[in-house]
Amino acid sequence: MKIKGFKMSAVEAGIKYKNRLDLGLIYSETPAVTAGVFTTNQVKAAPVLIDVERLKQGRAQAILVNSGCANACTGEAGMDAALETSKMVSDALGIDDAMVQLSSTGVIGMQLNVGAFENSMGKLVANLSEDNFDQVANAIMTTDTVKKTVYKTVKIGGKNINFMGMAKGAGMIMPNMATMLAFILTDARISFPELHKSLIAANNSTFNRITIDGDTSTNDMVLVMANGAAENEWIDEDTVEAQMLFQDTLEEVMKDLALQIVTDGEGATKCITIRVCGAKEEDEAEKVARTVANSNLVKTAFFGEDANWGRIIAAIGRSGVKVYPDRISIAFGNVLLVKNGVSLGIEAEKEATKVLKEKKFSVIIDLKDGTGCQEVYTCDFSVDYVKINADYRS
């Protein structure tokens, strides 16, 4: 898929490693309405600090993104380096510096290799083309094993509205925007407040619901650029229906990317949905689901394909939410395993173990204390996760 007015490019800049795409550029020929959400970590990388400030204008024309270096915890030198790379882009494209968004991912604490940006800028800009979306998706990978993209079209007000999304992220992933980048381009014509509102809502039910290791990064962001090339009637505060349809589609795009991230979680062999029902409140359901989804003991049991529900109920019990242990039911897929806090026996466990052998399954927990229901997406925790993270910098 292409979207008129958006051009992309990626090059092997050699920022950290040779012979791999590590620098990408996304360019909108016209100023695009742009909204972003950023890491909740107090330690924010230089590009995040710059982007947040610039996005107050709700417009951008370029995203410069690199892997191999996070440019986080790099002090003034890191901030200067980021601004320098921004200037290179704005000069080369002939656009205002404030229209450039910056994004970095990689090792924290290393200074940015500005020379590599300088040497590659000419080629990066020269190669811009509507066809290079996948190349950029490749350039932002770090410990990812596959590139993550999604394409979608929806009809709003009689016009086809197109979406192209890419994401990276495989570790340091935790609810609340962590160690992941996602860029979504659309030709929708939409006002900034509506775009921003749609992004926040879609983010809460997608990227903020995935967890790989409970860690939170310094660099994460989701940016959505809408260039209006679809020439649909403006989506704004008066077009509630169109806004809802746009938001739902954006949510689908982001959920698709979010699940791609979990499935490619560092060392992951399974993608698991933890659904908690019957909580007193929705946020309590979410809290319980997150505690289970983040438990190392639960995740290693998934890896071992062991229907060890005792670890799940122990995680529920320490979640901080008031629960009644003798009401809790737990099912793996369609197999009810625990009823009112007690095992349904060996046969049920055998059936549940079959569910665990699948690549993708759900754990459904019923607290029987109300109507609050929420889902969180996680992966299993494997020997390879440790290997990857013990070796990551070497």
Next chain:
Amino acid sequence: MKIKGFKMSAVEAGIKYKNRLDLGLIYSETPAVTAGVFTTNQVKAAPVLIDVERLKQGRAQAILVNSGCANACTGEAGMDAALETSKMVSDALGIDDAMVQLSSTGVIGMQLNVGAFENSMGKLVANLSEDNFDQVANAIMTTDTVKKTVYKTVKIGGKNINFMGMAKGAGMIMPNMATMLAFILTDARISFPELHKSLIAANNSTFNRITIDGDTSTNDMVLVMANGAAENEWIDEDTVEAQMLFQDTLEEVMKDLALQIVTDGEGATKCITIRVCGAKEEDEAEKVARTVANSNLVKTAFFGEDANWGRIIAAIGRSGVKVYPDRISIAFGNVLLVKNGVSLGIEAEKEATKVLKEKKFSVIIDLKDGTGCQEVYTCDFSVDYVKINADYRS
């Protein structure tokens, strides 16, 4: 070491596995002043529920402890089974049923094999001897690789006061009393309020400061029995100095056991102290230290002997405590690695990496925002942790 008046015994009861000690009994010939602290998990095993109730009287004469089955999430049947085993002990010893404390560790959700208790009770009671402390320490092991004991003597008011402590625990360990058992015997003559106060204080700075995997169990407890055989002057509310000395010694005993647990953490190869200084408040220092100590990414980097301080600073930034990233300093042992949020360079990292190769080291974090300082003890996170926990039930 022996303590007059305490007798111990352990047998191979075959509760889950054959040919290993799995059932232990500790017996005080006279009613001992006894205090306990228990898991904070809302899902509490049957023995925990019984013990808490019985300990209101501040006295006990026996501790019956088994490995191989946690007797947690076993409903009414589990509660009945626990009471049955208690009755076997009280009948055999000719003591009041309420003087028996019960303790179980092992798989959650499995019903207790009461027959195994029944068949072994005669031998268990017949073998009681002042010499069998180590045998019981062996019987309470699950994924522990070594038994954990400590012996200490202190002079209080001219009398020798003896302490013998044992503990088990290797996974599901997290601040706040988790997946561990510890039993401490002393011949001190001390009132219940003073014993209880000493235990709570000592626990907060020892067992509540260790973390292996951030999970919390359903069965954990520390019990201290003081039988008064030392015939020291009663330690009570009027003997502040003696109480402080008693508490300090108890704390030493418990810290020794706590560090033994961390060192034997599932798959652990290193024991690490995370010390956070310069926090606004003590509890904020503790919160930051716990977040770092529980981060999978930090712990896998320790395993990989990688001075990846970026993961430490990222954990600090998501701890929920307000910090100033550009003030943070991080040292590994005596090697300052990060000053005011920025790396001190490759040479410092090389030196820090040497520290990481040691079996035991400290990470010192200075937030430069106050005088709050706290320590937490953790271990690294290895490939073997995952292997152990993926296979634990098989």
